[in-house]
Amino acid sequence: MTSTTAQTIPTTFTTVAPDNWKLAIVVGLVVSLLACLILPPNISFWIVGAMVAMVAMTFVVNAYHRHYYGGLLVSPAIAVLVVMNIFPLLWSLGLSFFAYQSNQQTIRFVGLANYVKILTDDLKAPENWANLTNTAMFVVLTVTAQMIVGFLLALMFAKQFPLRKYLLILVLTPMMLSVVAVGVFFSNYYDPTFGLLSYFIRLFTGEQFILMDNKAGAVAGIVFADAWMWSPFVMLLVLAGLVSVPKYLYEAAAIDRVSGWRRFWSITFPYIRGLLMLALLFRTIEAFKMADLVILLTKGGNGTMTISYHLIRIANEQNKTSEGAAISYVMLFIVIVLTNLYLYIANRRTEGA
Amino acid sequence: MTARTKLQGLATAAGFALALFVGGATTASAEDVTLHMAGPDWPPMRIMKDMFDKEYKPASGNKVTLDIDFIPWPDFYTRVNASLTSGEKKYNMAVSDSQWLGAFVEGGYFRKINDLIDADPDLKKAMDGMHPKVLNAYSTYPNSTPNFYGFPQFPDILVSYARKDIFCNDEEQKNFKAKYNKKLPCTGEEFDDIDWDLFGNIGEFFQRKKGDMLAGKPADDDFYGIAFQVGKGYDFSTTSVHSFVWQAGGDIWDETKAPSGHAEGQVNSDVAVKALDHMLSFIKYMPPVAKTGTMDIFKSDELFREGKVALNVDWVGLGEASLDPKTSKVSDKLIFGKAPGTKGADGKVNRSSQIGGQPFVLTTWNTDIINKEAVGFIKWWLSKDVQMEYASKGGQSAITEVYNDPKYVTLRPWNRAWASQLDDQKDMWHVPQFFDLLTQQQDQYDLAITGKQDAKTTLDNVAKYQEKLLTEAGLIK
Structure with a gap:
């Protein structure tokens, strides 16, 4: 038990460690935002994806260190659900606020116009x-x-x-x-x-x-x-x-x-x-x-x-x-x-x- | 194993895999080229694939494989559309219905082929030798401009399929003459002269109940005079409606007159309403399935092959099944003629007709070697001998020197009625909004065909919708 206690001592926010998920979230958000602003969409898409993976990774390592195996066992199923279901769902929710046709290469924000x-x-x-x-x-x-x-x-x-x-x-x-x-x-x-x-x-x-x-x-x-x-x-x-x-x-x-x-x-x-x-x-x-x-x-x-x-x-x-x-x-x-x-x-x- | 060595191991493996992948791809393209193609599953495609496998020897010395996804017709558009718009870049070539060109050219999927044609004298000669109506419909976007996208794969035309045993029966001939004071057509040439009035007479005349006398014998089932496509799926009523409207002197919204041409006033003109009413007047003579809105090209073909109908107007592309005794009860009693036309006030018959058939196109993501081999294949395909052989096996060719060859008309029983109709072919719109236009008017025509709505309301609704849609798209100003 002692070793567990030793490992769960919270790392400070700035420590670069594989289980520092708080830092990972901040870094992920900043990098994603920058990538979206600077890079073309087809590259920034993958960078955002990589950031999400990184944050997920820190969660996993953190859970591993805390011996939270139940959560770890469920996580693959949740990951699949997020990738195959929840992400496309949110993506299409986003699309519904744009004027977008899948056979045309333009996209324009129109707010609630589609619903109207x-x-x-x-x-x-x-x-x-x-x-x-x-x-x-x-x-x-x-x-x-x-x-x-x-x-x-x-x-x-x-x-x-x-x-x-x-x-x-x-x-x-x-x-x-x-x-x-x-x-x-x-x-x-x-x-x-x-x-x-x-x-x-x-x-x-x-x-x-x-x-x-x-x-x-x-x-x-x-x-x-x-x-x-x-x-x-x-x-x-x-x-x-x-x-x-x-x-x-x-x-x-x-x-x-x-x-x-x-x-x-x-x-x-x-x-x-x-x-x-x-x-x-x-x-x-x-x-x-x-x-x-x-x-x-x-x-x-x-x-x-x-x-x-x-x-x-x-x-x-x-x-x-x-x-x-x-x-x-x-x-x-x-x-x-x-x-x-x-x-x-x-x-x-x-x-x- | 520490995390670090694990990572290194992973990186090495990934690098190795990448090297293999890249290496594999480059060595493969030096010798083996596979052309992935999407095509409808029907004889004209199967014949082409068969000829390619047996006969094609690429001039480049590469080993070229043609890998065709045979997709059933009813799903064809949906599947190709899904593949192209999803960005999977699966196909190097695709058979495209002519009206899809705008949608997929604007989407950036279909490659402009002017440079390939200009760079290759043989190909240029083949394209120049193409019947201009076919070339315009299958290859150009915007329509009728010198911007080429497609190579004709199978030029399809509507023809009349008729039963010799019924039409040439003496008693039926005599009774028909007595009733309508017209000669009941019996030869291909007589069918070439057929107009819709005579067509309607035939429809009325040959309605027989089970047990009634039909061509000297009691009919074994209810029998019907006529059939043509009036179905709700895809373009199975649009084809008929457009032909009737054009023949009456009306017009659909004309894309070549954009942006000054309007839909309203044109699509629902009095002439067009009359033409639609004219078309609807034939439904009562057709097999009853027409009233359900599911009489498509396959259903009318099936009814004809099962011997339930005397006269069917359908695509040449479906003809092989009627000739084959395995799939047709009427294979030995067929007559083919031109599709019916509308007789004008001057006594001339107008046979303007919706063109069928498809071009094939190249996609924009092809590598140079793929394009080179594809052009090699297309050149071979459009060469005179190959086109002649294709026609002899059940295909068609729009190349002037091929269909003008005296041998051509003997190759297939419908060929006599085929080339002579090329001049009368017209096509619907090729604009990117075509599917929107198509489904809306299919829905409206279906209401008219199933008797829920009159012709005037139907065309008013179509015109109103088209005017709005095309104005929003900037094609009407």
């Missing part, structure tokens, strides 16, 4: 708003469909019946397929000339059936495909909750001659509520980002344009990076607000229960 443009421009704002309401519609419809179907499937698979194991594998398959495969499959399935759906309906009506030529049909087509793919995910989570309910509770309930309905609300539901909420949260966030199925099935036609697909087109195809960044931050804001609201409600419910 996407929220108030007489051509862009109504489009963004329409796409956002479409997204909200998809969130409500797909998540509801998945929760109901997934829940019913789970109730079914919680019981033992012949061939259950094989059926379970079959039901889980859609979730494991690639979205592109599912999209192509369903676009063929819905095709009026070649499709299976049109074929069956024609047996009764004698007419080729065109599902996707109006908004209701196109939305139904996408929601069905999405529910087909992701209901098994909800099922899996709910099933995990169902099998964890202790048998003796049901036995006790049986002795008390409790009705099936009551048994469900008093015994089963409390066990699966947490997992249901989790499934709801996951699926809501995912549904909010829906673009893949829309691209594959309708290309955003017939009133199915979602804000995510719109964003892909703005940022990746039209190269309007800053405008795209601004839209995505507005989206992020909405998701964060919704998620927190949801967590707040969920927690209050739990406390009340």
Whole structure:
């Protein structure tokens, strides 16, 4: 213990030592600032990067000297998170205040102009708003469909019946397929000339059936495909909750001659509520980002344009990076607000229960 | 090991690695040159790659490899755009749709090739021998100025694909004559004369339900007269709309008249609105998938190859699949003719049409040796014999002495209708804002195609958007 105490004696601020992180921060900041002012951006970028690495290094050495191994073990994960997630996130936040297009070599600070443009421009704002309401519609419809179907499937698979194991594998398959495969499959399935759906309906009506030529049909087509793919995910989570309910509770309930309905609300539901909420949260966030199925099935036609697909087109195809960044931050804001609201409600419910 | 020796060790290793890397790169470039290229995944590219691998012997004596990323068409723009704008500098050459030129020239990715052409008499001769409409569309930016960026890779044109067994059937011929008092076309030459009125008659005439008589037999499925591209993806309705507008005497926003030319008044002129209405009037005769807004070039081609449609207007570049019995139920009953045109008041048919096809370009980060080998490859590629062989395998050539060769028309069944249409080709804009213009009008046309909006509103919306966007970009003043 004595050696540890000896090593943790704080070095003075000016000591050049590998664990003097305070000095490192100051030096890093000064050098970065100078580099940004004097050198061209493509060089100063790397100098700032090197400074960040240096400061991180002093933190590590410092933690090592203090025997703070827990923090050291976590640090690689945090470093990856910072480099791959947090840094790009902040970078794009910065970009949203500039006029920048990824296929042009100029950049200009414009403050909040991008946000003003996407929220108030007489051509862009109504489009963004329409796409956002479409997204909200998809969130409500797909998540509801998945929760109901997934829940019913789970109730079914919680019981033992012949061939259950094989059926379970079959039901889980859609979730494991690639979205592109599912999209192509369903676009063929819905095709009026070649499709299976049109074929069956024609047996009764004698007419080729065109599902996707109006908004209701196109939305139904996408929601069905999405529910087909992701209901098994909800099922899996709910099933995990169902099998964890202790048998003796049901036995006790049986002795008390409790009705099936009551048994469900008093015994089963409390066990699966947490997992249901989790499934709801996951699926809501995912549904909010829906673009893949829309691209594959309708290309955003017939009133199915979602804000995510719109964003892909703005940022990746039209190269309007800053405008795209601004839209995505507005989206992020909405998701964060919704998620927190949801967590707040969920927690209050739990406390009340 | 102290920290100091560790550091020294690291530095030595890094230095060694650097030496290896630099050394490796220099020795490699002396003999082995790899040309990395981005291209769409379809026959015209596959054929080129195949010919390169089997036949190309570089004059420099270096070992040249052509490494092509074959990218599926629907993702092609997105992938190339992502690669170029990300700054990864992966490709030395890229196939570029003609309208991308402005965006990527202004971005600093596509290399101007005037110096390479001027320095090489053979290359200059090949470029001078190019059909001027093709050269302007594929190579110049700003459009129609002597600033060259691209070499034609595959010059594509819309043609009519028709079913011989349907059109040449005596009974159908007789009934058609009785109904419309017009001769139902049956040979390629007769299809060359086709206008949209006749095209519409064909559409109406050949709508058959399952079990109705079709060319002497009961139809095994619902059958449709006509198809052409009216899809929401990429440029799959723009191509059709532009052709209709040009043929009616209207125009799109003309980039060569910037900055004095306007979009408003031009794009939504009465002529253009009428032309769009004219185009929309054919959708009811097409297979029902057209009403969903997903009738693109691949869907109409598939419907035609599956024998559901009598007459399809599509790119020559997709033609090989119809000829192949493995992929086509109609491979032995094909007729090809020119794409339909609009008959004017003077009785003349205007066949102005949106040009397809692509140039390939060099990127700005290429080293001298890469450029040298790329030019060597391009010279070989644009030489007469190679172009002739390419055409015989299913490609096309825009070089005058190649397509004027009497042998050329015999190489592929559509070639007869191909060269004669070159003069009628026009192209959309090449300005950097093209994708913005394109997606907005694709969205608007889709609303009209799926019946949500009339032609006038559609073109008013397009014009308003273009006027604003182009004014902000300084292209309209």
